[in-house]
Amino acid sequence: MFIGYFTERPYQDPKSGYFGATGKSIMDLNVSNEIYDAELGAGLYNRYLDEKIYAEEMGFDGLMLNEHHSTPFCMGGAMNVEASILARITNRAKIVLLGNILPLWDDPLWLVEQLAMIDMISHGRLVSGWVRGTGRESVAHNIEPHYNWERFKEAHELIVKAWTTPGPFRWEGKHFHFRHVNPWVRPYQKPHPPIWLPGVVSRDSLVWAAEQRIPYIMLATEMEPTKQAFQIYHDTAAELGYESGPQNIGYLWKVHVDETEELAEQTGRKYVQGPSNPFLAGNEGTTNQALLHLPGLTSRRRVLPTTEVATAARGGSAGPGGVLSRPYEQQVNDYTIISGTPDSVIPKIRHVLETIRPGSIFFWDGDGAMTHDDAMRSLRLMGQEVLPAVREMAKELDLPGPFEVDPATNQPYEAQTYSAQPVEVTADD
């Protein structure tokens, strides 16, 4: 079992009038950055990095980052910058990028270099995920949505070749053209850093991941459609003649741990307050229907079972004014939010693991309107009580992670161990 920690790094501004539980709507792409407060931003970037250091100390295997653009719900517009810092200030946990928005890069060779440098500086701790991005990303960086999937696949091929094939070579593709590929940095890991793929919507992407034997991570989707979508992965693997297992699939969902049930309830509700992702269920933002249906971004006919739920969650079945569906209580009931004391959280996590059988899990915490103290309390209790219990559970349920069994070969890694001991880390190490 591989256990990662994630927060989307929201821009929390209690003064703005837009954020926090003020009741004002957040319409996707309609919030001007004129309200951006530099002191607040500087503090938040450092807070989220500090929390990552503590997550490593508390025994998490992975520190997960993601990237969105032009939106207050995710400050990681240049996620590779944060990853570069983590490469130096942490020393054990994997740096899991889920992921770089591949189609956005007009020059993927820059990605080849940046990611190889992160892998070098971290001594091989990079997990390099790719995503296709939402409509918001295509608009913000003005990349043709219609070519999203073509650009994704071509950039992937170019990057893997540049990481694995000695240069110089030429690349004359449909979307990318290079006359001299010979980056003077190569990845620390051989043949290259692991590539994972998170998603919720596209059947094409999931089948592609199964074809490449790339682990697929479902993001905060309800359990039943998640299971159905993973079955497509397993069926594709069977058609291709290999047996996929827990090492091939991962699941991210919201887990918060607190000192009392009362505090856990009070803090858990903060998931759906503040600028947490309006893209996801139960939040207070208002979706932009045009962005959700950007032409050609994903095939309208080849979507996953999770899409319907995801779409409903994004306002597809929203009430008047497009207010998002699935309130907090419903998310608690369907296990997409688990918040409680260690004693009440552990059996619920077990239920999720038994149902979905993932080899990688990510606890999404410290989000929405949660404060630094909220995040740190939860991290401490996770490290002290939850992670050790989940590791035992994973052994019992036979849920090997992708660093125990190689998803590309189904062979166990030799002597692959993870220290659950807190490690002292400072930037001077």
Place this chain on the structure above:
Amino acid sequence: MATGTQTWTEEFAEVAGTKLQLVRGGSGEPLVILHDEMGHHGQVRYQNELAGDFAVQIPSHPGFGATEGQEWIMNMRDMAGWYLEALDDLNLGPVNLMGFSLGGWLAAEMASMSPDMVRKLVLVAPAGIRPPAGEIFDMFLVVPRDYIVAGFLDPEATPEFGEVCPEEPSAELNEAWAVAREEACRLSWRPYMHNLAMPHLVRRLKRVPTQIIWGREDNIVPVSAGQVYHDSIPGSRLDILDGCGHRPELEKTDEFLSLVKGFLAN
């Protein structure tokens, strides 16, 4: 004078390596109408009336309607090149060519690439040129119906508004709009709905009688772009209609028909 009883036929013509969906009506000199970025979804009055004087041909561009898209067509110049071959294969040159919005941009590209193929050119609020004042309305940041509504200065006062933009679009129409947006996206995403070379390329239209028609209150392609078209095409005429948005053919049908028929008859 033709009326609403005009007979139209629909066929699929094998041209330029694909099957082109083609609606035909009327008789006389050929008049090819190039539809806008939302596609062609049934005939309206100005088309019926023009079919009284011309053999009107309304093709659905590759990727729109039931005409299969061509993977290699990645921009408007590619599309114009394909269309010229299609006109060859239809034995249709030289033709009167009339284009609306994105279809106007297409018509201007085609005519400037091959002026001998065009007898007379009518451009109705064409995209294609970056307006010196104002910006072209971003169709991809609103849902399809809202985009169509934005094209009309006063939808309520437009007799055929409900026909082209029903309050509750059918599933078929919603699907057709989605298909149209995908192809429009391929042709126009970046730079958005224009080509910086257009003012220079259209200079060649000095060989082709060219009429440019614009609504003064056009909220989609600002009328300033119309002035650039006019200034860039020696000998062209620019007719600006007051109290009119992006759809002169629907908002001011009588004035539109009078202008177009006068121009094409000369």
